[in-house]
Amino acid sequence: MASLATAAPAATTATTEKTSWTGRGVRLTLFYLLLLVIAAVFITPYLFSVFAAFKPLTAILSQSPARPPTASTFTWDNFKTIFTTYDFGRYLANTLIVTVILTAGQVTFSMMGAYAFARMEFPGRDSLFWMYLATLMVPNVVTMVPLYVMFAHAGVLNTYWAIFLPYVLGTPAAVFLMRQYFMTIPKEVMEAARLDGCSESRILWRIVVPISRPIIITATLLAFVFGWNNFLWPLIVTNSNHLNVLTVGMANFNSNFSIQWNLILAGSLVALIPMVILFAIFQKYIVRSVSLTGINR
C-alpha cells in the first residue's frame, strides 16, 4: 500500500517540484527498488525453471535454484528423456494440431459472423445479436457436462474433433470483438464496392480483412493462447495417451513422477516457452485487446 502514496499518478509530479533534492533522490531510489522487486517476482519462476530444466536432478536438489547450470552441470538430458522415453513429442504435436485448427476456424468463422452483424442487413439480426451477447455470459462449467453427454452420443469422444469442436465454429466473444471493430469502418467503403459489383465475400476478404489486421491478429492470439492452455475440456473428452495434449499429458506425468523435478520442469517449459516467445513478439496486440473491451472511451 505504501506504493500508492509515493507513486500517485505521474500527474502529481508537476505539483511536487518543491520537494528537496534529497527527498527526490530517496523517492527515485525507492521507485526503482520497487520496480526491481516487481520484475523479480514475475521473472523468477521462469528463470529458475529454465535453470533447473538444464540441470540433473542431483544438482537441482543440492544447489540453490538461483544458480544457473555451469559447464559441469549443464545437460540436455531432461529434454531428451521427456521427448524419447516419454511422449512429450506426441503431446506437443497434438497441442499444435488442435490449436492450429481451433484458431483457424474460430477466427475465420467469427470474422464472417462479425461482418454479417456489422455491415449486412437481414431479418432477425438484432435478436440474434442479443442471443450471442447472452451466451457470452454462460460460464464454461455449465456447458461441460451436457456437452460431454452430447459428444458421447455423437460418438466423437476421444478424437481430435472432440477437443476443438466446441470452439472451432466461432465464439460469441470473438464475434463481438471483431464486430465492434468492423462497425468503425465507414459504410460507404462497402457500398462503393457493392456498386462496383464486388461480392460480399470479396468485400470481406479484400477490403475488410486488410483494414482490420490489428483486430484479426488480436483475435488469432486470443484463440491460440486459449487452445494452447486449455486443460479441463481435453482432460474430459480424451482418455488415451496418444491423444493427450500438452496440458493433459503434463498433468498425468506430474502425478506419476511428481518428485523428478528435472523432468516435470522441463516438461512445463515445453508449454511455457512458446507462450513467452509469442508474448515477446505480439505484446502490443495483447495490450491492445484491453482497450478494445469498451470500458474506456
Place this chain on the structure above:
Amino acid sequence: MTAAAAPTLVPKQGKTAVMPATADDRRRVRTAFGFLAPSLIGVVLFLVIPVIFVLVLSLTQWNLLTPIKWVGLSNYANIFRFDGFGHSLLVTAYYVLLNIPVQTVLALGLAMLLNSKRRGSALIRIICVLPYLATPVAMGIVWNWFFAPTTGIINQLLAHVGITGPAWLSNSATAMPVIAFANIWQYVGYNMLFFLAGLQGIPLALYEAASLDGASKIAQFRRVTLPLLRPAMMFVLVTSVIGSFQVFDTVYVMTNGGPGNATEVANLNIYNTAFTGFRIGEASAMSVVLFLIILLVTIAQFTYFNKRTTYEIA
C-alpha cells in the same frame, strides 16, 4: 462480461424487420445467413442447447450406461447432503475472497506505480503482463516446486532466516492461500492494464485543481482517482469474479482438492462427480447451482456499480 458496454452497441431498432422484396435483396439475405451460419450453429449447438440440456439432466439420475431415470428436484438436495457440494461452495467462496481483494488492490497499486513516465516503467509494465499467457497447468507445476516442503525454494529461503516453513500444499491452512497466490501472480498484470487504461483517461487538470483546493494525496486518490476508475473497476471485478468461481487447472495440479477435501472447489467436485463417478444428474445439478451463484453475484455487482454515479470525462 461485456454486457456493461452492451447498451451502446445495440444496432438501431426497427430497421431489419422489413422483409426483403427484390430478388437482389433475397440473395443478400441468403449471403448474410451464409456468413452467419458457422458461428450460429456453434452458438446454438455448443452454448444454447447445452444450457437447456443441463437443466434437464439435473432432474435425472444417470450414469450414461443404464436407462435414464427421472428424479425431479431430488438431486438439488442430495448434492448438499451426500456430495459435499455445500463444502465445495464454501471452499470456492473462500478462494474468491482470498483472490479478488488482494488481486484488485495489487493491480490498482501496480497501475498507479507504473503509470509513470520514468524510464523503465514501460518495460516493467510489459513484464507484469507476461504471466497472463502462461499455461496454468505448467505454472502450477512450477509453483509445486517452489512450495515443496524441504526442497522448495520458499522453504529454503525461510530456512536461511531460521524459520521452518510448512508443507505448504499439504497443509489445509496454507494450501488455498498458495493456490490463490498462483492465480494472483498470473492475472494481476493483466488486470493492471485495465486500471492503467482508466488512469490514462483522467485529465491532469483534475489533480491540479484538487491540489490547488488543498486536497491531500489521499483525498485526491479517494475523490478523483477511485470514482473515475469505476468503469475499469467494474470490468476487472466482474470478469475476475466469474473466472475465480470456476477455478480448476491450478487446483487440479497443485492439490487435486487436498489435503482431505480442503481445496475441493466447486468445479473440481463437478468434475469428479461427472467424470470419475459418472453421476451425470448430480453433476448437472451442481453446475446449475454454481451458474446461479455466478449469475447472482454478477447481477449484484452490476447493481452496485450502476447505483453509484459514473463520471463521464468530456
